[in-house]
Amino acid sequence: MSEICRLIHAEKANYAVTLLSKVMKTARSTYYAWVAGAEAREARKRADEALAHEITVIHIASRRNYGVPRVTAELRRQGRAVNRKRVERVMRENGIAGNTRRTGRRSLTRADTKAARRPT
Incomplete structure (x- = not known):
């Protein structure tokens, strides 16, 4: 929405804000609220x-x-x-x-590679 308001602000010297708002399909109050919030x-x-x-x-x-x-x-x-x-x-x-120091923690338990598989 900010881009639309910036475009209306740039083109308001050439065209009316009402016309630009209709073309951009936004409410006129949206533009004026954007202008009022610039300082904030x-x-x-x-x-x-x-x-x-x-x-x-x-x-x-x-x-x-x-x-x-x-x-x-x-x-x-x-x-x-x-x-x-x-x-x-x-x-x-x-x-x-x-700094994240606790990456790569491994378990102390080692798997038994020779153990039989669990029956499915």
Whole structure:
């Protein structure tokens, strides 16, 4: 929907918003709601960039080990009220990932290769 609103915004100097809305098969109010929310989107983007900087500092201080749960806990310890899902999204968008050390765990039991098969 954002692409349609951007197109209407770019072409509104040449054509009426009403006409463009009809051609694009969207409500005129959708475009005006998009225009009204532009400032809020910019503010959210700036807040996410500031949060990304804080996350990067915490992540580097942990020698790049901390993942989403520990970064979220550290932010809350510092007094920043933040949602885990937001931290997860910001980390994913900026390519920040925790260290996973527990991969490749094997069982201690070894299968007996000479044992008879189970009857079916």
